[in-house]
Amino acid sequence: MDKFIETINWCSLRDIGFVGPRFTWLYRKSDGSQIRERLDGALVTSDWLNRFPSAKLFHLSSSASDHSPLSLRLVPKPRSRMAxxxxxxxxxxxxxxxxxxxxxxxxxxxxxxxxxxxxxxxxxxxxxxxxxxxxxxxxxxxxxLISGLMDAREVWQEEDSKVEEIVVDYYQTLFTSSNPSDFVELLQAVNPR
Incomplete structure (x- = not known):
């Protein structure tokens, strides 16, 4: 593995990251437990990244294989907000x-x-x-750069208005009170000085 990493560094390659599930490989053991790993990815040079700055690697789902298929999207998306x-x-x-x-x-x-x-x-x-x-x-x-986000239904959204809506919904939910009325358990956890 050290030689592989050394070669990647010598060639000045870098991982472009991904969109989607974290793992690309799943092994189901006979006892029902699972091993999950990110085995698949994409390494690129700086020159390649300059030519395709909006490139995204998508981890897709598959029911037919223990490996997730990958989809590389190279088409640049025009950003309307960058005046x-x-x-x-x-x-x-x-x-x-x-x-x-x-x-x-x-x-x-x-x-x-x-x-x-x-x-x-x-x-x-x-x-x-x-x-x-x-x-x-x-x-x-x-x-x-946030080119898109996964919505509540696990659908990737790239449209600016949809991304904005996802962010607003997330923080509104995060900072909305559930109006708790029973604070006994909470107060018991606080140690007085």
Whole structure:
């Protein structure tokens, strides 16, 4: 297993994660107990992930096999809420000698685009870590992006209004009181100081 992990790292591969049940393999023992594992997945390179940033691997259900079939969806889903990219300051820009001057000019002229000049300088100077940091930032963005959620009926929903409805319902249920009236058991569990 160590050689396999070493090879994955040497090839700079990463698991793209999954949507659906956690396990892809089920073994039923003769005593009725079960062994469940995630044996199946997808490893990709950073370049592949840049080409297919919205790719999702789905674990599907199967009654015909002890392995879950996998479905890889590559079609990008347009996000209606992303009007524009947020500006994020990169601390590596501080290495650029003209950074303070460029920032002052940008503030004076009201030009947000000037920030890209600092980034351009860093890229021109051949910063070896730029590609690594970009891959990390892209992976973090993909990881944090909610492209869909499972609803109460276990149906995957991707439509923005449906996802919003699932989140609102979840938190309304979570923070709705059941109006308990008998607090005796609860109060007995509290130790006075």
């Amino acid at each position: 524009g990219k947020l500006f994020r300051f990169e601390s590596m820009w501080l290495k650029e000698p003209r950074c303070a001057e460029i920032v002052q000019e940008a503030w004076g002229e009201g030009l947000r685009e000037a920030s890209s000049d600092v980034l351009g300088k860093c890229l021109e100077s051949g910063d070896r870590n730029t590609r690594f940091f970009h891959a990390k930032a892209s992976a973090r963005y993909s990881k944090n």
